[in-house]
Amino acid sequence: SQQGEEDPQALSIQEGENATMNCSYKTSINNLQWYRQNSGRGLVHLILIRSNEREKHSGRLRVTLDTSKKSSSLLITASRAADTASYFCATDAWGGGSQGNLIFGKGTKLSVKP
Amino acid sequence: DAGVIQSPRHEVTEMGQEVTLRCKPISGHNSLFWYRQTMMRGLELLIYFNNNVPIDDSGMPEDRFSAKMPNASFSTLKIQPSEPRDSAVYFCASTLGQGWSYGYTFGSGTRLTVV
Numbered sequence: 535s536q537q538g539e540e541d542p543q544a545l546s547i548q549e550g551e552n553a554t555m556n557c558s559y560k561t562s563i564n565n566l567q568w569y570r571q572n573s574g575r576g577l578v579h580l581i582l583i584r585s586n587e588r589e590k591h592s593g594r595l596r597v598t599l600d601t602s603k604k605s606s607s608l609l610i611t612a613s614r615a616a617d618t619a620s621y622f623c624a625t626d627a628w629g630g631g632s633q634g635n636l637i638f639g640k641g642t643k644l645s646v647k648p
Numbered sequence: 649d650a651g652v653i654q655s656p657r658h659e660v661t662e663m664g665q666e667v668t669l670r671c672k673p674i675s676g677h678n679s680l681f682w683y684r685q686t687m688m689r690g691l692e693l694l695i696y697f698n699n700n701v702p703i704d705d706s707g708m709p710e711d712r713f714s715a716k717m718p719n720a721s722f723s724t725l726k727i728q729p730s731e732p733r734d735s736a737v738y739f740c741a742s743t744l745g746q747g748w749s750y751g752y753t754f755g756s757g758t759r760l761t762v763v
Binding site: 564565567569575576577578579582622625626635636637638639640641 | 652681683690691693696703704739741748749750751752753754755756757
């Protein structure tokens, strides 16, 4: 099945800077979720935003959703070296995956330099 | 809860051998997923169970792959015979309710190398 696009594929910033990652999707969704994956580990759920929500916050994370543009962004403020990881967005309806499962993008690899 | 538990963490096997990967989901979660992750293809859904019943197995690559969920606390993914192109990290994940309503909890994965 098709996947959405994440942008950028890789991002390198200095500690303390903000990091913004974007993803786009193709079809209507029920919700969009963001996950983090540290090297060699499983994915960890960060935040879920429903299709009728426009913005959501969790600690240093801010997620926006624009259903008219079929896009979402994840902002990490005041980044730390420990934020170094790959970040994935996932929806329930990319490429027709609407049987109750999530389809993941290929991720943005974030590197935060101390 | 100890989270989603997968075993083994690493598996190295010879081409042609049978491989069985195991998963224990979080107690109370009624949806379970098997994903495969490679550099080339990213995260691919292999199969999705809801209340122990396979709902979508369209991602299972071919007949060499099979998955079972005999009860709510255990699932297996079997590859027989294994091939080098099956080398990947295999993740199991579980969640409450419908597959997209809540966040998924992933296991630590099984890194499979077929030589």
